[in-house]
Amino acid sequence: MQRPALSTFFTSHFPLMLSFPNAKINLGLHIVAKRPDGYHNIESCFYPIPWCDALEVLPSEKLTFTSSGLDIPGTQESNLCIKAYHLLKKTYDLPGVHIHLHKVIPMGAGLGGGSSDGAFTLKMLNDLFELxxxxxxxxxxxxxxxxxxxxxxxxxxxxxxxxxxxxxxxALNLSGKYIAIKHPQIHVSTQKAYSLVKPAAPTHSIESILSKPIDQWKDVLQNDFEASVFAQFPEIRDVKNQLYSAGATYAAMSGSGSAVFGLFEQEISLEGFYTFEL
Incomplete structure (x- = not known):
């Protein structure tokens, strides 16, 4: 593939770019089957929520990366923002950039924060350099x-x-609802979580369940990881129970955990929880 030339771009003319990579929640999560390649087929509804990091990209003489906020584990080269840059660099003659990530979304929480950072980096580089x-x-x-x-x-x-x-x-639209979410500072190994779930075809599709009113989701919209994760970490189950006690219409663990969220009809304030309007 021909590498598009970007020699007409001058770094001194580039504007600062700022975006706010957001988290997501899983509304239901079925582990349907294990694949021959070792991965699993799933069924879930991914829903974006307004809990955001801040990502800044600006031209630089070379690729550099800094961060603030929550500590990010691992090496700089393992960060998905840096991986996104190198992925595009394989095909496009990208100049250097400075990337700064202010980390707010907790890691290892089942909220997709790191994935969002990587994806937003791709989009920002695409826009910045008009790829x-x-x-x-x-x-x-x-x-x-x-x-x-x-x-x-x-x-x-x-x-x-x-x-x-x-x-x-x-067509699911939760606008006007409120979400309360808590990360109980417990690390759940995704690999171990998958190993403890027996894949099975669901009785009802998530799409059909979500077509019903939210107050009918409680006993049918399931996250298959919850049973084994709650058995290992009762504190995570306790967060879900706390949300229902506070009046949540629906509550669940997101992904393989350990963040737990509750949906509410009215604005609510709960100690130790982050709350947002959807």
Whole structure:
């Protein structure tokens, strides 16, 4: 593939770019089958929520990365923002950039924060350098960063199947509802969580459940990881119970945990929880 030349761009003319990569929640999560490649087919609704990091990209003589906020584990080269840059650099003659990430979304919480950072980096570089990469191609590139990354390219509610990268639009709209969410500072190993779940075809599809009123979701919209995770970490189950005691219409763990969220009809304030209007 021919590498598009970007020699007409001068770093001194580039504006600062700022975006706010957001988290997502899983509304239902079925582990449907284990694949021959060792991954799993799932069924879930990915829904974006307004809990955001802040991501800044500006031209620089070389690639540099800094961060603030929550400590980010791992090396700089393992960060998905840096991986996104190098992924595009393989095909496009990118100049250097300075990337600053202010980390707010907790890591290892089942909220997709790191995946969102990587996907937003792809989108920002595409815009900044006018690469002209279309949405399907951006989604394929994001899939090389991680299974949750493609969702954040369009960043709208979807029914996700396959390994979580096949999307079908959904009319679900939670605007006007309120969400309370808590990360109980417990690390749940995704690999171990998958190993403790027996894949099975669901009795009811998530799409059909979500077509019903929220007050009918409680006993049928299930996250298959909850049973084994709650058995290991009763504190996470206690957070879910606390949300229902506070009047949540629906509450669940997101992804493989450990963040737990509750949906409310009215604005609510709970000690130790972050709350947002959807």
């Amino acid at each position: 002209g990469i279309d949405v399907p191609t951006l989604q394929k590139l994001a899939g090389q960063l991680g299974s949750d990354c493609p969702f954040f390219i369009e960043n709208k509610p979807v029914i996700a199947t396959g390994t979580g990268t096949n999307f079908k639009g959904t």
